[in-house]
Amino acid sequence: xxxxxxxxxxxxxxxxxxxxxxxxxxxxxxxxxxxxxxxxxxxxxxxxxxxxxxxxxxxxxxxxxxxxxxxxxxxxxxxxxxxxxxxxxxxxxxxxxxxxxxxxxxxxxxxxxxxxxxxxxxxxxxxxxxxxxxxxxxxxxxxxxxxxxxxx
Amino acid sequence: xxxxxxxxxxxxxxxxxxxxxxxxxxxxxxxxxxxxxxxxxxxxxxxxxxxxxxxxxxxxxxxxxxxxxxxxxxxxxxxxxxxxxxxxxxxxxxxxxxxxxxxxxxxxxxxxxxxxxxxxxxxxxxxxxxxxxxxxxxxxxxxxxxxxxxxxxxxxxxxxxxxxxxxxxxxxxxxxxxxxxxxxxxxxxxxxxxxxxxxxxxxxxxxxxxxxxxxxxxxxxxxxxxxxxxxxxxxxxxxxxxxxxxxxxxxxxxxxxxxxxxxxxxxxxxxxxxxxxxxxxxxxxxxxxxxxxxxxxxxxxxxxxxxxxxxxxxxxxxxxxxxxxxxxxxxxxxxxxxxxxxxxxxxxxxxxxxxxxxxxxxxxxxxxxxxxxxxxxxxxxxxxxxxxxxxxxxxxxxxxxxxxxxxxxxxxxxxxxxxxxxxxxxxxxxxxxxxxxxxxxxxxxxxxxxxxxxxxxxxxxxxxxxxxxxxxxxxxxxxxxxxxxxxxxxxxxxxxxxxxxxxxxxxxxxxxxxxxxxxxxxxxxxxxxxxxxxxxxxxxxxxxxxxxxxxxxxxxxxxxxxxxxxxxxxxxxxxxxxxxxxxxxxxxxxxxxxxxxxxxxxxxxxxxxxxxxxxxxxxxxxxxxxxxxxxxxxxxxxxxxxxxxxxxxx
Numbered sequence: 001x002x003x004x005x006x007x008x009x010x011x012x013x014x015x016x017x018x019x020x021x022x023x024x025x026x027x028x029x030x031x032x033x034x035x036x037x038x039x040x041x042x043x044x045x046x047x048x049x050x051x052x053x054x055x056x057x058x059x060x061x062x063x064x065x066x067x068x069x070x071x072x073x074x075x076x077x078x079x080x081x082x083x084x085x086x087x088x089x090x091x092x093x094x095x096x097x098x099x100x101x102x103x104x105x106x107x108x109x110x111x112x113x114x115x116x117x118x119x120x121x122x123x124x125x126x127x128x129x130x131x132x133x134x135x136x137x138x139x140x141x142x143x144x145x146x147x148x149x150x151x152x
Numbered sequence: 153x154x155x156x157x158x159x160x161x162x163x164x165x166x167x168x169x170x171x172x173x174x175x176x177x178x179x180x181x182x183x184x185x186x187x188x189x190x191x192x193x194x195x196x197x198x199x200x201x202x203x204x205x206x207x208x209x210x211x212x213x214x215x216x217x218x219x220x221x222x223x224x225x226x227x228x229x230x231x232x233x234x235x236x237x238x239x240x241x242x243x244x245x246x247x248x249x250x251x252x253x254x255x256x257x258x259x260x261x262x263x264x265x266x267x268x269x270x271x272x273x274x275x276x277x278x279x280x281x282x283x284x285x286x287x288x289x290x291x292x293x294x295x296x297x298x299x300x301x302x303x304x305x306x307x308x309x310x311x312x313x314x315x316x317x318x319x320x321x322x323x324x325x326x327x328x329x330x331x332x333x334x335x336x337x338x339x340x341x342x343x344x345x346x347x348x349x350x351x352x353x354x355x356x357x358x359x360x361x362x363x364x365x366x367x368x369x370x371x372x373x374x375x376x377x378x379x380x381x382x383x384x385x386x387x388x389x390x391x392x393x394x395x396x397x398x399x400x401x402x403x404x405x406x407x408x409x410x411x412x413x414x415x416x417x418x419x420x421x422x423x424x425x426x427x428x429x430x431x432x433x434x435x436x437x438x439x440x441x442x443x444x445x446x447x448x449x450x451x452x453x454x455x456x457x458x459x460x461x462x463x464x465x466x467x468x469x470x471x472x473x474x475x476x477x478x479x480x481x482x483x484x485x486x487x488x489x490x491x492x493x494x495x496x497x498x499x500x501x502x503x504x505x506x507x508x509x510x511x512x513x514x515x516x517x518x519x520x521x522x523x524x525x526x527x528x529x530x531x532x533x534x535x536x537x538x539x540x541x542x543x544x545x546x547x548x549x550x551x552x553x554x555x556x557x558x559x560x561x562x563x564x565x566x567x568x569x570x571x572x573x574x575x576x577x578x579x580x581x582x583x584x585x586x587x588x589x590x591x592x593x594x595x596x597x598x599x600x601x602x603x604x605x606x607x608x609x610x611x612x613x614x615x616x617x618x619x620x621x622x623x624x625x626x627x628x629x630x631x632x633x634x635x636x637x638x639x640x641x642x643x644x645x646x647x648x649x650x651x652x653x654x655x656x657x658x659x660x661x662x663x664x665x666x667x668x669x670x671x672x673x674x675x676x677x678x679x680x681x682x683x684x685x686x687x688x689x690x691x692x693x694x695x696x697x698x699x700x701x702x703x704x705x706x707x708x709x710x711x712x713x714x715x716x717x718x719x720x721x722x723x724x725x726x727x728x729x730x731x732x733x734x735x736x737x738x739x740x741x742x743x744x745x746x747x748x749x750x751x752x753x754x755x756x757x758x759x760x761x762x763x764x765x766x767x768x769x770x771x772x773x774x775x776x777x778x779x780x781x782x783x784x785x786x787x788x789x790x791x792x793x794x795x796x797x798x799x800x801x802x
Contacts, residue, residue, distance in 0.1 A: 003494040003496075004494055007494055007495060007496075010497055010502065011505065014505070014506070014509060015509065018509050018510075018513055019513075022513045022516075022517065022547070022551075025546065025547050025550070026517060026520060026547055028546075029542065029543040029546035029547055030520070030521070030524065030539065030543055032542065032543070033539055033540035033541075033542045033543035033546075034537050034538075034539060034540070035537060035538045035539075035540055036535065036536070036537045037535075037536035037537060037538065053540075055536075055537075055538060067748060070668065071668055072666055072667065072668055072745075072754055091666075092666050093666050093745035093746070093754045093756055094745065094746060094754075096387070096725075096726045096727060096728055097725070097726070
């Protein structure tokens with residue numbers, strides 16, 4: 001084979017091997033790590049799969065946050081302010097911007113008893129930021145105030 | 153009144169960018185000396201007016217002019233004065249003004265430093281850069297004007313800069329990052345100018361190489377600073393999250409790293425010419441894509457600046473025009489490139505190709521993971537998903553390990569072909585030594601060997617060893633002057649090894665514990681004992697804080713750490729200010745969660761071995777990249793070009 005052809009062959013073999021391996025790796029990894037988001041009405045209405053890693057979100061219901069007297073166990077209720085509510089259990093430290101009435105995301109598994117076991121709780125990054133997943137929910141008073149932003 | 157001047161300056165700068173584009177491109181195409189001669193003054197004028205606009209906004213911040221909507225939203229009269237300067241780039245509009253200022257700064261630098269380039273080439277480069285500036289300035293004026301007023305409903309007080317951004321990290325991170333991002337526009341413009349002129353030999357690669365290196369060094373520095381800032385300021389000790397906005401800066405970095413290596417082959421050997429052109433276009437397009445991701449708010453991100461569809465659409469159209477236009481041009485012109493360079497598998501060319509393939513696969517992987525949620529939502533009609541961190545790690549880590557293994561071989565390779573026997577002879581002792589050390593060091597230090605750690609250690613020793621051996625060989629041969637470019641390359645590769653080590657050791661060996669602690673409680677982690685001495689209230693200039701005190705005992709070594717929970721007055725937002733005992737071998741990191749009543753606090757204690765090596769590696773890479781451009785070769789090149797121009801004018 002002439003050197004030029006051989007070079008081309010080397011390049012092509014390289015590209016195919018690389019592409020093949022990476023496509024395989026990527027597909028496996030992507031499939032295992034997709035977290036589908038479910039709003040409260042789907043979590044409550046059975047639209048969300050049980051015992052599968054998912055994301056859910058909603059507004060923290062006022063007065064629903066309860067801590068155990070020892071340890072870091074906490075429970076709270078997420079709502080869409082339209083009738084759908086579900087309880088979340090979490091062990092750990094809540095983010096700084098976790099507050100009653102705020103929109104938050106939880107990642108974890110929904111149990112068959114309807115209680116969500118969260119492995120991660122994510123809150124808004126700043127006052128003006130709304131997780132896009134929650135943007136469709138009707139804004140409560142606090143969010144409206146955040147939009148105005150100047151009346152404090 | 154002053155503020156209106158700033159707005160006016162932006163409009164004038166927009167005018168000059170139009171003139172620059174027209175004169176640059178028309179002059180470059182026609183070769184008219186007088187048309188081309190006008191371009192540098194447009195460049196200067198554009199820079200002056202953008203700088204004026206920038207100074208005006210800074211003036212409004214320093215003087216607490218809350219009638220400006222952007223100032224009112226991002227400042228406060230209690231904000232310390234130095235943060236008023238950096239608050240200018242604390243949110244969307246102002247950070248884009250900084251971006252545009254840096255763009256016109258790069259254009260000015262090219263106009264000044266590039267005087268020795270052929271006239272028509274320089275005119276085209278400046279014309280293309282003018283077109284980009286035009287795009288950025290229009291974006292700002294039409295969708296994100298930082299000078300919009302709140303009149304007559306002027307607030308008496310501003311709502312303050314996001315407390316997370318009131319920090320030294322924010323003072324330095326965005327300017328470095330943007331300088332890198334926008335710096336790739338130079339390589340892009342050189343590539344477009346080469347395509348326009350049809351002169352697709354290796355000259356453009358030689359000219360654009362120092363520009364690409366310096367832009368890459370800035371981007372490296374920017375990403376490193378960002379990671380460091382997230383680590384200490386977000387309060388929880390994470391240094392990389394595979395967050396869409398981090399990915400937005402990481403994708404151009406990966407493509408830019410490939411470009412830096414590929415330019416070497418094109419310049420020295422004349423190979424990969426069309427691939428290099430495509431990479432230059434890709435790298436800058438990814439910078440623009442990054443801007444789109446950050447500014448449109450289309451992706452879920454802790455960084456998302458703004459959720460405003462008109463901005464997203466504007467950038468998407470701009471992206472489409474820039475990427476589509478340059479790819480069309482590429483398709484039309486690049487087909488004439490012929491190269492008849494031959495090389496064998498065991499050669500520097502082939503290994504640099506391997507480097508490019510690995511980096512581009514890594515980039516594609518990150519791109520897929522970042523954009524997949526968008527595509528999924530579009531296809532399923534609104535279902536939202538997110539891609540988890542394990543996806544990125546599963547793909548990225550093996551690629552980097554292969555890259556590291558290949559990098560250790562690189563110093564033993566020649567251009568064109570290398571005898572396998574000779575390379576093996578040169579490297580066998582390094583290989584043996586790194587395997588032995590990689591297993592012995594963790595065994596002696598901790599009494600156990602984990603294969604992940606042994607593997608990374610072997611690879612790190614392998615890279616450093618083979619580079620040092622090559623350097624030693626050069627010195628023994630009696631080479632008295634080692635070129636700066638060579639030193640830069642070695643430093644950057646050492647940086648890669650250091651970062652690799654830092655990432656692997658931190659991920660594998662970190663100890664982390666969330667717990668509830670009351671005054672007097674103690675806990676033992678690893679070899680350390682932590683005692684909580686309670687929290688007390690302290691006040692700062694624009695916040696009040698609960699400050700916890702921990703006594704830490706590690707053998708005979710004792711020290712105190714004081715993490716804080718701050719509550720900022722103006723924005724009523726709460727911030728975790730972690731306390732860190734930093735060290736080259738390990739960081740001790742304590743953060744306060746929330747108060748649980750009765751003096752109890754939720755506390756996170758972490759011991760993070762070798763975490764500093766990640767940023768040390770980044771700094772070394774950036775230093776290496778900037779050393780390479782100070783190489784004497786470029787000064788000689790410049791003199792030679794001046795001489796040639798004189799003869800040509802002669």
